[in-house]
Amino acid sequence: MQSASDVIDRLYGQHANELYGYLARRCPDAATAGDLVQETFLQVVRQSDQLAKVAMPRAWLFAIARNMLARHYRRRRDLPTAAELWYASAPESKDDRLAVMREAIINLPAELRDTLELRLEQELSYEEIAHVLDIPIGTVRSRLHNAVRHLRDTLRNQEEKTQ
């Protein structure tokens, strides 16, 4: 049987980088993202007695990371939103369609954008997203569908304008 330390080591090896990627695009700088990854795993160490009960470790880690991020933003109210940080720092695209898409994603309601990003960026399953956001799976599905519908309508409108 693996010790808690071995399990945490394995989780770190498997998921630290993707957690860092997720946090980095939501933090003003890379150092903060690195600190939040460390805080996330420190929390895992503190809750190591619960490791055996965790059914979806990846979703569990993302849920902790999101809590750490939320706590960080509560402390620093002057920070720009995660969406502003990410899409503002994204490289300029020559593809107008991509630029329109970025704009459309920024303008999505926060809960739709969060859900969509967990699916498309992190490739979490519907069940994992439900665990991370602590919402029913049906809500995950409807949020994703609404987000895609929103984006489709925005793109349609944009195309109509350009024609």
Next chain:
Amino acid sequence: MKFDVLERLLMDRALGHLDPDVEALLVDYLANDPTAADQAQELQNVVDGATEAVRRTGLAIELPSEIHRLMWRHRAEQALALAASFVVGVGITALVFRANLRSGNVAISSVPAQANQSVVSAAWLAPVKGKVESLPFWSNQRVYLLASVAGQSPPTARAN
């Protein structure tokens, strides 16, 4: 197929979350319905575009390769918490003791109060022993009750 049912299936398919068996049936359906096939393609394009927009490449990642220092940090925190609890505990005990000392109600005893009481009862058993023995139907419980009553009276009063 109803429009909303079809749209839900197409959304889940575009988002990569459709059961393979259902997807196979849907593909057959789309082959016979060009309008639905166009709708499916449009949704797939939206999801692909959104995926491209949310993903970022070339992000520098410099994370430590091990997390043992986190373990040590956690242990240090635990040790600190234990030490703090100990200091707080000792402090509170000292404060309570000091407060009691000032009000003059400190009781120091090497044996529990209940033990003292039983010793006193036994010591004062002798004066009533004769009376008790003359009444054989009295239970042991009664004997000890009498003994304890005798123990609460001052010796001088009993002598009278």
